[in-house]
Amino acid sequence: MSRNNLLRVTQMNAIYLDREIEKSFQQIIEDTIKHLPPSMVSPVHTEINLLIRLGLLKYSVFDKGSTFGQQLLNIKYQDISAFKKSLYLIFSSLEYVKCRCELWNPSHSINKIFLKWHILIKILDLINTAIFLRHGVKPLLIERVLGLNQIYSSQKSARTFESKYLARELLWNGFIRDECKHEMCTLWPTAYITSSYGLYSYFLLYLLKGKYSVIVHYYQTG
Secondary structure, X not given: OOOOOOOHHHHHHHHHHHXXXXXXXXXXXXXXXXXXXXXXXXXXXXXXXXXXXXXXXXXXXXXXXXXXXHHHOOEEEOOOXXXXXXXXXXXXXXXXXXXXXXXXXXXXXXXXXXXXXXXXXXXXXXXXXXXXHHHOOOOOHHHHHHOOOEEEOOHHHOXXXXXXXXXXXXXXXXXXXXXXXXXXXXXXXXXXXEOOXXXXXXXXXXXXXXXXXXXXXXXXXX
C-alpha cells in the first residue's frame, strides 16, 4: 500500500477519536467544577470548552503536526507549515466566536451574518464529505481549505496487525461502548482473526430483545 493511500475508515476513525478525546476532557473538567456555584461556572462555560480545544490542538497539531486521534492511528499531516498550523487553530475557534456573539446580544445584526456563514459552511461541509467519499482524501472541510494531506507516519504503518494497533482498536471499542447506552444493547470487545493473506475479520456481539446476534465484518488488506 502506498504511503499516501490512507483508508477512508482510518481517516474517519481519527476524527471520531479526536471528538471523543475532547469530550473526555470536557467531562473531566465538568466533574471537577460541578460543586462550584452555577453563577460562577455558566458565564465561562464556553471559554472553558474553547481552552480545552485549543490546548488539545496546541499539543497535537501545533507541536506534532497531527491530532491525537491521528497519532493513535500512526498518521499525520504532510508538510504542514507553521502558518497553516496557526490558521488551523483560528478556524477551529470560529464556533466559539459565533456562540459568544449570540450570548452577548442575540438580536444584534452580526448574528444574522454568522447564521448565513454557518449555513454556508454546513453546505460546504456536506459537499466536502461527498468528495471525500468519492476520492478518499481530506475528510474535514478545514483540511480542504488549507490543502492538508494525511499520510502514514512511517512506511510500516499501512494497516499492520501488531499488538500496538490492536490496542488502539480496543481503545476505539471502548469509546463505542460508551455510546451504546441502550439497555437492550451490549457491545463486546472485538475479536480478530488474521492470516498470512492479509485477511482479518471481527465480530460484534449484540444482545437484543433477549436474543444473541453476531455481525461479522471482514476486509482485504493485502
